[in-house]
Amino acid sequence: QVQLVESGGGLVQPGGSLRLSCAVSGFTSADYAIAWFRQAPGKEREGVSCISSGDRSTSYADSVVKGRFTISRDNAKNTVYLQMNSLNAEDTAIYYCATGFPSWGSCTTRGGRPRNSYEYDYWGQGTQVTVSS
Secondary structure, three states, X not given: OOEEEEEOOEEEOOOOOEEEEEEEEOOOHHHOOEEEEEEOOOOOOEEEEEXXXXXXXXXXXXXXXXXXXXXXXXXXXXXEEEEEOOOOHHHOXXXXXXXXXXXXXXXXXXXXXXXXXXXXXXXXXXXXXEEOO
């Protein structure tokens, strides 16, 4: 059974850090793309970052997260992480991980476009991140 379980969210002060985890079961996460998306209240779900089967990372929103968020993978634990630093109030959202299983290992299409949320079939339940003083 395919399952993705996010954890690590919580309340953090502006400027603080969090590390989110996406624990995968039912398949080998290293063989497929794993992406992080987020959805803030009243806003559409947006891509944050993705790691491919070749451990190549793709940032969906360079202007927002560049230099602050880092995606990584621990194959032994079948887990993907999102390290988030210098958090601000605009980062408040529910964070979800999703996988390209069983279709693809790349985070982008052949044309180089990062894959949209509707292209992912399996999702976790989400973890709340709240940045507030």
